[in-house]
Amino acid sequence: MLKNSKQVIAVDLDEVLFPFVKPFFEEHFNPKFGTNYIEDDIFTYELENVVGKTREEVISEIDIFYKSGALERILPFNNAAEIIDFLRIKYALHAVTARPDFIREETQQSLQMHFPKNSFQAIHFTNQYHGGSEIREKVDICKLIGAIAIVEDSYRNAIQCADSGMKAFLLKKPWSEYKVTGKESPNLFPINNLREILKHL
Numbered sequence: 001m002l003k004n005s006k007q008v009i010a011v012d013l014d015e016v017l018f019p020f021v022k023p024f025f026e027e028h029f030n031p032k033f034g035t036n037y038i039e040d041d042i043f044t045y046e047l048e049n050v051v052g053k054t055r056e057e058v059i060s061e062i063d064i065f066y067k068s069g070a071l072e073r074i075l076p077f078n079n080a081a082e083i084i085d086f087l088r089i090k091y092a093l094h095a096v097t098a099r100p101d102f103i104r105e106e107t108q109q110s111l112q113m114h115f116p117k118n119s120f121q122a123i124h125f126t127n128q129y130h131g132g133s134e135i136r137e138k139v140d141i142c143k144l145i146g147a148i149a150i151v152e153d154s155y156r157n158a159i160q161c162a163d164s165g166m167k168a169f170l171l172k173k174p175w176s177e178y179k180v181t182g183k184e185s186p187n188l189f190p191i192n193n194l195r196e197i198l199k200h201l
């Protein structure tokens, strides 16, 4: 087998390539509980701290949402396929997601459906919220695959990768905390959209 000499970039899925918070609240949570949450309300990705439920309850609602076929319905952000198509020419892309192992198949299918064929060399699942299988840190996966950069919307994952010497592109979202922590790194690049990555690579 030919050794792949391209530099590796890790790409998060939820809120980087696909929306999650918006469809989860609009399609599932709000109608079920009679609430009105919008993206701007989500000041942390630890949703239990936003909605006044336990972590177990939130995870159970996310499971129900997944099992309703959500991943078949959720479309990627507008320019995501275009940027991935561009990046994959020069870089080996690995999807690194906090999603649980049990939606591996649906995840593979939606990437195949919406992105150019073989855009991603592999998909790594960290099970960070759901457990069930081995829980891993994204930074550890990034080290393992030799990533030079990661694209993320989680400040926690991004700063861990930045502190380990990778470039971390942090999409600014209401929950990204990029403004409030005061902790910065020369490797951390807050971005407004995926296209801005190209300026910093």
Ligand SMILES: [Mg+2]
Pocket: 012, 013, 014, 015, 016, 152, 153, 154
């Ligand atoms: Mg994400």
